[in-house]
Amino acid sequence: MTLDDAELAAHLAHTAGQILLAVRESGMFEAKSLGRAGDQTANQFLVHALRQQRPDDGLLSEEERDNARRLDKSRVWIVDPVDGTREYGEARADWAVHVGLAIDGIAKVGAVALPGLGVVLRSDRPVPVAPAADRLRILVSRTRPAREAEAIVAALGGELVSMGSAGAKAMAVVRGEADIYLHTGGQFEWDSAAPVAVAAAHGLHCSRADGSPLRYNQADVYLPDLLICSPDVADCTLDVLRQLSAQHGAGAAPEA
Numbered sequence: 001m002t003l004d005d006a007e008l009a010a011h012l013a014h015t016a017g018q019i020l021l022a023v024r025e026s027g028m029f030e031a032k033s034l035g036r037a038g039d040q041t042a043n044q045f046l047v048h049a050l051r052q053q054r055p056d057d058g059l060l061s062e063e064e065r066d067n068a069r070r071l072d073k074s075r076v077w078i079v080d081p082v083d084g085t086r087e088y089g090e091a092r093a094d095w096a097v098h099v100g101l102a103i104d105g106i107a108k109v110g111a112v113a114l115p116g117l118g119v120v121l122r123s124d125r126p127v128p129v130a131p132a133a134d135r136l137r138i139l140v141s142r143t144r145p146a147r148e149a150e151a152i153v154a155a156l157g158g159e160l161v162s163m164g165s166a167g168a169k170a171m172a173v174v175r176g177e178a179d180i181y182l183h184t185g186g187q188f189e190w191d192s193a194a195p196v197a198v199a200a201a202h203g204l205h206c207s208r209a210d211g212s213p214l215r216y217n218q219a220d221v222y223l224p225d226l227l228i229c230s231p232d233v234a235d236c237t238l239d240v241l242r243q244l245s246a247q248h249g250a251g252a253a254p255e256a
Contacts, residue, residue, distance in 0.1 A: 003053070006124035009099040009111035009194070012049055016042040016081060016097045017115030020088065035085035039063050042081035042097065050077050057101075060221065062190045068219075076102050076217040078193035084165025093117050096167030100194030102216035110197025112167045121171050123201035132179040132230040137161050139169040139181040146184045148209065148244055155240045156233070170195035170228050174202050180229040180237060184209055189221040195228070205234035209241050 003011060020038045023029070029037045043063035050059055054077065058070030061079045070076050077100070082088050084095030093116030100110035113120045136158025140149045149160055161178055163169045169181045170192070193216050196206045208214060209225035216223075229237055 004124075005101055005109045006111070006122060008053055009101060009109055010120050010122045010124075012046055013097045013099040013111040013113035013194075014120045015049075016046055016099075017113035017120075019045055020082060020097070021115050024088065024091065031089045035082065035089040038088055039082050039085060043079075046079050046081055046099065050079070058217065060189060060217070062188065066221070070217060071219060073217070074104055078102055078107075078190050078216060080167070080190040080194070083167040083191065087164035087168070092164060094164030094168035096165050096171065096195075098167055098190060098194035100190075100197050100216075102189075102193055105215045105217055107193045107197040107200070107214065107216055110194035110201075112171050112194050112198050114168060114171060119171075121174055121198050123197045126202040129174065129202050129204060129230065130176045132233045135159065136180060136233065137178040139163050139172060139178045141183070141185065144185045146182055148184050148241055149180075149182050151244050152180065152182070152237060152240050156236060166191045166226070167195050170199055173204060173228050173230070174199055179233060180227070182209065182227050182229075182237075182241075184225045186222070186224045187226060189216050189218070189223050192223060192226050196226075199228045203231065205229050205231045207234075207238075210245065211238045211242075 020042050023038050023041050058073035058076035063081055080098040083098050087095040097113040100107055110123045138149050138160050140160050142162045172178045173181050200206045206228050209227050
């Protein structure tokens with residue numbers, strides 16, 4: 001099977017999602033062990049497939065020991081076999097599979113599967129995203145809502161909407177179900193590479209919480225904060241975040 005990069009990302013994300021659903025539906029694992037079983041099974045599939053299909057590219061996976069040789073590569077696949085392990089184990093729908101490709105440090109190609117919804121969103125099939133709603137919908141973590149998000153609500157109006165995984169939240173903005181996804185509590189490259197590739201292709205604003213660019217395939221894969229939002233609210237959102245940062249000193253405040 002000969003696929004271009006975007007087709008490959010989408011095919012692998014979809015197939016890994018189907019594998020994960022089968023693992024969960026097998027009934028062989030209790031909730032505590034289901035997440036680990038799913039992670040390991042999906043990771044094995046994704047890693048083996050990428051090494052076979054793109055042997056000359058680098059690879060970074062949450063579930064695979066990092067290999068520093070990727071730093072010498074222009075093209076690096078960045079995957080998260082199960083984004084939202086807790087939600088996956090709880091049989092919720094707000095979890096995802098991420099398959100992204102960074103080229104020269106930029107998330108260029110990606111696919112995010114939402115197996116619980118039967119959806120795969122792709123960087124090569126963008127659709128127009130509706131303007132932000134009059135009453136902003138700001139996505140936050142189910143367990144660690146960002147204090148900065150509360151400041152945005154206070155300044156701009158709107159409501160906080162809790163949701164599970166990073167990929168599910170990012171794709172909710174792509175799907176027009178929310179207007180802003182802000183995370184400031186710590187993430188890694190695999191949490192955002194594929195979602196950023198998809199969101200950017202759909203015309204959304206994607207940056208660090210201070211407005212600086214997101215860079216991938218770094219020696220330190222910690223990428224602590226992320227803003228994905230409708231472009232018509234990007235400037236006012238970043239203004240609020242900068243004011244908050246100035247009030248509390250350099251750096252964004254950690255999520256509670």
